[in-house]
Amino acid sequence: MTFQIIDGKETAARLREQIKETVSQLDPKPGLAVIIVGDHPASKTYVTGKENAAKDIGMHFEKIELPDTIQETELLKKIDELNSNEAIHGFIVQLPLPKHIDEKLVIESILPMKDADGFSPINLGNLMLNNNSIVSATPKGIIKLLEEYNIELEGRHAVIVGRSNIVGKPIALLLQQKHCTVTMCHSKTKDLKNITKDADILVAAVGKPNLITKDMVKKGAVVIDVGTSRLEDGTLTGDVDFENVKKVASHITPVPGGVGPMTITMLLENCLECYNLQR
Ligand code: NAP
Numbered sequence: 322m323t324f325q326i327i328d329g330k331e332t333a334a335r336l337r338e339q340i341k342e343t344v345s346q347l348d349p350k351p352g353l354a355v356i357i358v359g360d361h362p363a364s365k366t367y368v369t370g371k372e373n374a375a376k377d378i379g380m381h382f383e384k385i386e387l388p389d390t391i392q393e394t395e396l397l398k399k400i401d402e403l404n405s406n407e408a409i410h411g412f413i414v415q416l417p418l419p420k421h422i423d424e425k426l427v428i429e430s431i432l433p434m435k436d437a438d439g440f441s442p443i444n445l446g447n448l449m450l451n452n453n454s455i456v457s458a459t460p461k462g463i464i465k466l467l468e469e470y471n472i473e474l475e476g477r478h479a480v481i482v483g484r485s486n487i488v489g490k491p492i493a494l495l496l497q498q499k500h501c502t503v504t505m506c507h508s509k510t511k512d513l514k515n516i517t518k519d520a521d522i523l524v525a526a527v528g529k530p531n532l533i534t535k536d537m538v539k540k541g542a543v544v545i546d547v548g549t550s551r552l553e554d555g556t557l558t559g560d561v562d563f564e565n566v567k568k569v570a571s572h573i574t575p576v577p578g579g580v581g582p583m584t585i586t587m588l589l590e591n592c593l594e595c596y597n598l599q600r
Pocket of ligand 1: 459482483484485486487488489506507508509510513526527528529532547548549550580581582584
């Protein structure tokens with residue numbers, strides 16, 4: 322059995338060069354905006370990553386920083402302004418939001434054709450119906466990685482651990498579109514190991530370090546680790562016991578350097594898709 326580490330960093334950089342080339346030929350430039358509410362340190366880091374990536378490929382970028390005391394109506398007004406701002410083709414509201422703001426309402430207020438995160442009910446609904454849609458960046462990035470590494474999907478058993486609207490559910494739909502047989506697991510799943518052990522493709526999107534251990538993985542399985550948790554010493558870690566699982570997997574994504582870099586690249590690609598939809 323050949324073994325390969327799926328290098329998300331290298332793949333993302335290569336795809337980003339292609340997007341950069343496309344953007345260089347466009348006039349006006351595609352515009353991406355990010356709304357960030359409050360001082361959440363992780364959110365600030367993510368937004369800086371998105372800003373650097375967008376500027377690096379020559380996109381127009383705007384960051385709208387709002388205090389965490391902002392009223393919901395004020396935030397919705399900002400969203401309306403971006404919905405009608407012709408220089409901005411795609412935008413996102415960085416999550417999480419302060420508790421007094423209704424996240425669902427905020428996401429629903431983003432014009433679907435400017436919804437660069439693909440979180441709106443219209444885009445998620447279209448994904449379910451196999452219609453064209455803006456697909457959430459992380460699941461889209463996972464599919465790209467599987468394609469780039471020529472991993473066969475048709476007829477294979479994909480097990481997804483985690484059922485969030487932004488990762489678990491969309492990746493399940495995308496893998497089903499690729500003709501996988503999909504099983505979804507979550508916190509109430511009984512005997513998780515028995516299910517993961519049967520996976521040809523195993524996607525862990527939970528946020529619990531070392532949840533997936535070697536004894537839960539079939540020999541030759543493709544393991545995609547979406548989880549990102551900070552350990553006490555500041556190290557970023559995934560859901561998979563990487564060092565041991567790599568002894569049985571055929572392919573595995575590291576954390577960091579696997580799914581994460583693809584997410585930002587797919588956000589840029591989504592912004593380009595929004596641009597094309599509007600022009
Ligand atoms: P989420 O909304 O918190 O969902 C976590 C899911 O895991 C839930 O469906 C939950 O089940 C399930 N779960 C919790 N404990 C479990 C257990 N012991 N066994 C099986 N399932 C369990 O998280 P998310 O937003 O999808 O993110 C998941 C992880 O991916 C996080 O670490 C996040 O930081 C990371 N992430 C990374 C990227 C990236 O670009 N690398 C992007 C997005 C997210 P219930 O539904 O029953 O509660």
